[in-house]
Amino acid sequence: MLGAGFGGLTFCQHFRHPSARVTLVDRTNHHLFQPLLYQVAASGLSAPDIAQPIRSILRRRNVVVLLDKVVDFDLANKRVLLEMTTQSYDYLVLALGGCTSYFGHPEWEQFAPGLKTLDDALRIRSRVLLAFEKAETVCDPEVRQKLMTIVIVGGGPTGVELAGSFAELARTVLRREFRRIDPGQARIILIEAAPVVLSHLPPDLAQSALRQLRNLGVQVRTSTRVKEIRQGEVELNDGEVIQAENILWAAGVSASPLTQRLGVELDKAGRVKVNADLSLPGHPEVFAIGDLALVLQKNGKPVPGVSPAAMQMARHVARIIDDELTPGAGRAQRSPFKYRDKGTMATIGRSAAVAMIGRLKMSGWFAWLAWLFVHLIFLIGFRNKLFVLMQWTYSYFMYRRSARIITYLPPELDAASRAPR
Numbered sequence: 001m002l003g004a005g006f007g008g009l010t011f012c013q014h015f016r017h018p019s020a021r022v023t024l025v026d027r028t029n030h031h032l033f034q035p036l037l038y039q040v041a042a043s044g045l046s047a048p049d050i051a052q053p054i055r056s057i058l059r060r061r062n063v064v065v066l067l068d069k070v071v072d073f074d075l076a077n078k079r080v081l082l083e084m085t086t087q088s089y090d091y092l093v094l095a096l097g098g099c100t101s102y103f104g105h106p107e108w109e110q111f112a113p114g115l116k117t118l119d120d121a122l123r124i125r126s127r128v129l130l131a132f133e134k135a136e137t138v139c140d141p142e143v144r145q146k147l148m149t150i151v152i153v154g155g156g157p158t159g160v161e162l163a164g165s166f167a168e169l170a171r172t173v174l175r176r177e178f179r180r181i182d183p184g185q186a187r188i189i190l191i192e193a194a195p196v197v198l199s200h201l202p203p204d205l206a207q208s209a210l211r212q213l214r215n216l217g218v219q220v221r222t223s224t225r226v227k228e229i230r231q232g233e234v235e236l237n238d239g240e241v242i243q244a245e246n247i248l249w250a251a252g253v254s255a256s257p258l259t260q261r262l263g264v265e266l267d268k269a270g271r272v273k274v275n276a277d278l279s280l281p282g283h284p285e286v287f288a289i290g291d292l293a294l295v296l297q298k299n300g301k302p303v304p305g306v307s308p309a310a311m312q313m314a315r316h317v318a319r320i321i322d323d324e325l326t327p328g329a330g331r332a333q334r335s336p337f338k339y340r341d342k343g344t345m346a347t348i349g350r351s352a353a354v355a356m357i358g359r360l361k362m363s364g365w366f367a368w369l370a371w372l373f374v375h376l377i378f379l380i381g382f383r384n385k386l387f388v389l390m391q392w393t394y395s396y397f398m399y400r401r402s403a404r405i406i407t408y409l410p411p412e413l414d415a416a417s418r419a420p421r
Contacts (some may be wrong), residue, residue, distance in 0.1 A: 001022060001023065001025070001065075001093050001095065002025050002026075002070055002080065002092070002093065002094050002095060002096055003022045003025075003026060003094070003095035003096045003097055003290075004024055004026035004028075004030075004031050004054045004065075004095075005031070005032070005034075005095055005097050005161060005200045005290060005310065006307040006310045006311050006314075007093075007095035007289040007290035007310035007311065007312075007314045008024060008026070008093070008095040008288065008314070009027060009380075010310070010311040010314035010315060011093055011095070011289075011314040011315075011317060011318050012024055012058055012061055012063050013058075013061065014315050014318045015312065015318040015321065015322060016061075016322075017322050017324065017325050017326070018319070020321075020325055021062075021064070021292075022061075022062065022063045023027075023062070023063070023064045023065075023066060023087060024058070024063050024065050024066070024067075025066045025068050025070065025082065025087070026054060026056070026065075026067065026068075026078070026185035027067070027068070027069040027070075028067075028117075028316075029053055029054055029055070029067050030051040030052060030053050030054060030118075031051065031052050031053075031057060031201070031204070031380060032050065032117070032118060033050040033378070033379055033380065034049050034116075034307070035053065035307065035375060035378075036049075036050045036375060036387075036388070037050065037115055037116075037117075037118070037120075037121050038115060038116065038121070038158060038161045038162050038164065038165055039114060040121035040122065040125065040403070041120075041122075041124040041125050041128075041162065041165075042125070042128075042162065042165035042166055042168075042169050043125055043129070043169060043173075043403045043404040044165060044395060044402045044403065045388060045391055047121070047122060047387050049391065050379070050388070051118060052380045055413050057380060061079045062174060066082070066084065066085070066087075068082040068083055068084050069082060069083045070075065070096065070258055071083055073258075073261050073262055074260050075263070075280075075283055075286060076168065078090070078092070078285070079322065080092065081376050089285075090121075090280065090285065091285050091286075091287070091321050091349055092130075092285065092286045092287070093286075093287045093289065093317055094255040094257075094259075094272075094287065094289070094292050095287075095288075095289050095290050095292065095310065095314070096255075096258055096292055097290060097291050097292070098116075098253045098254060098255050098257075098291035098292075098305065099114075099116060099253070099254060099256060099257065100114030100115075100116055100249060100252065100253065100254075100305055101250055101251075101252035101254035101269065102249065102251075102252065102255055103251070105229075106342070108163070108249065109231040109249070111229045111230060111231055111247055112153060112229050112234075112247040112248060112249040113234075113248065113249065114248075114249045115158060115162070115248070115250065119391060122274075122407055122408055123408045124246075124248060125403075125404075125406075125407075126406045126407055126408040127245075127246055127408070128150065128166065128169075128246050129406050131147045131245040131246055132147070132148065132170075132174060132178065132181070132183060132186075132408055133406075134180050134245075135145050135147040135148050135178075135181050136178055136180050137180075140203060141245075142218070144181065145187070145243070145276075146232065146243040146244060146245055147274055148170075148181070148183065148186040148187065148245075149186070149187040149189065149242070149243065149244040149245060149246070149382075150166050150186070150188050150189070150244060150245075150246045150247075150248065151189045151191065151234050151242055151244040151246070151247045151367065152166075152188070152189070152190050152247075152248045152250055153191050153226055153247070153249050153250060153251045153291070154192065154196065154236070154249065154250035154251030154252070155191070155192025155194065155196075155197035155199070155220070155222070155246070155348055156197075156198065156199075156200075156250060156251075157198065157344075157346040158250040159190055159197070159248075159250035159251070160197055160198060160209060160213065160346050160348060161219075161290070161346060161347055161348070162248060163188050163213060163249060164212075164213060164216055164218065164347070164348035164349040164352065165349065166186075166188050167186075167188045167213075167216040167217050167218050167349065168349045168350055170183040170184060170186040170188065170307070171183070171184045171186075171216070171217055172350070173404075175219050184217075187219060187244075188216075188217065188218045188219065189218075189219045189221065189244070190213065190218055190219070190220045190221065191221045191224050191226060191234070191236070192220070192221065192222050192223075192224065193223070193224065193225045193251075194222065194223070195222055195223050196210065196222060197210055197213070197220060197222065198346060198354065200304070200344065201344065201354060201356060202356065202361065204357060205354045205356060205361055205363060206297040206354075208354055208364075209247040209346065209348060209354045209363075209382040209417050210222075211383055212348045212349070212352040212353075212354075212363070212364070213348055215352070216317060216348065216349050216352065218367045221236075223239070223280060224236055224237065225237040226251075227295070232244065232245060232247075234247055253269070253291065253305060254269045254270045254271075255269055255270035255272070255291055255292045256270070256291075256292060257270065259271065259288075259292060261273055264281055264282070264283075266282070267294050269294075271291070271292060271293060271294040271302075272292055272293055272294060273294050274288050274293045274294065274295060275395075276334075276336035276337065277316075277334040277335065277337060278293060278295070278316060278317055278337050278395055279334075284386050287317045288387075289310055289313035289317060290305070290309070290313060290314075290375065291305045291310070291313055293313065295313075295337060297339055297340065302346075303339045306344070307378070308342050309339055312337075312339060313337060313400045314341060316337045317333075320334055320335075342357070343355065343356050343357035343358060343360075344356055344366060345357075345370065345374065347368060347371045350368075351364065351365040351368050352364060352365075352368060353367035353368035353370075353371045354367050355367040355371060357370070357402040363384055376388065376389060391403075411415065
């Protein structure tokens with residue numbers, strides 16, 4: 001099992017064949033609850049609130065956990081090459097997740113970081129908070145305005161959640177704590193190439209999300225493309241240049257680049273074009289799940305890259321392998337994977353969200369309440385559930401966020417802080 005995200009962890013929790021030996025490999029020692037990663041970036045939660053040690057989660061399972069990094073595959077000899085060891089397998093499940101895609105402009109990454117890991121979230125949080133601290137010390141109004149401008153590229157769920165959360169941070173939390181600047185005057189700019197934000201939702205919900213963002217003070221630029229990103233500025237396709245101390249990228253996701261080493265057909269996003277049972281073409285013993293797999297639904301659309309889909313894929317693969325390892329069961333024809341859409345939702349801010357569960361559409365406070373409930377259910381660990389609930393309650397009634405610690409410094413300031421005095 002490669003990867004301890006939602007897919008990898010779900011597989012390990014549901015596959016319980018007594019004679020099988022399961023080895024889980026991940027490059028970190030923790031499972032990350034990515035749907036709440038933006039709240040760490042926006043100072044709403046602390047890093048330990050949304051992460052749990054993998055060994056702790058699987059301590060009651062017969063699973064060997066290895067902290068290692070995948071380097072290459074030898075599918076012909078059924079081996080996985082890691083940085084420190086080489087592992088042989090009878091069955092291989094790939095759940096390595098995705099990475100940020102800059103649509104052919106990898107040079108933009110240094111100026112506009114994405115949000116995929118805890119390190120990303122902590123770095124973004126520190127840079128945003130540090131920008132307000134700098135703004136408190138400068139007198140030049142243009143410099144101050146740049147420091148208090150955050151540009152977010154991408155109007156999908158991550159971009160919308162980041163924009164709404166940073167708008168609330170500036171206008172309801174930081175506004176009370178500075179004396180020389182007014183954080184309420186901060187510019188939060190969301191740029192989206194499509195005509196609407198959250199384009200995967202029905203038009204009425206997408207419009208509701210747009211209204212709720214603007215009510216929070218977010219400047220939403222739809223039907224707008226980014227032409228160039230440089231240090232501290234974003235150039236748009238109409239020639240406008242926006243000066244911003246913080247530029248965040250939430251516009252695209254691609255599969256792990258390791259899929260290119262599998263020697264199978266990939267789509268433009270690097271996802272594996274798997275068989276109906278989620279196995280690799282020509283390799284029935286190898287499965288790809290989650291963001292790595294391109295699976296088409298009956299309507300011809302790909303299964304979305306969301307955590308419920310990865311978990312459903314993991315349970316499907318676990319059943320297939322368990323059936324094939326059961327003595328006397330024989331190798332029956334594998335059943336195809338069928339995705340069950342349990343809905344989608346995105347939070348925008350305090351009592352502001354949109355949700356679609358089956359045919360039920362919600363927006364505003366009820367959608368926000370549903371979002372809280374669902375995320376608490378899926379958050380792993382009783383401690384995490386309790387701490388997150390307490391923090392959300394505290395923030396809701398007190399209009400405060402306690403996780404506002406600057407831990408990452410830019411290289412020039414970090415060097416200065418280490419210099420002898």
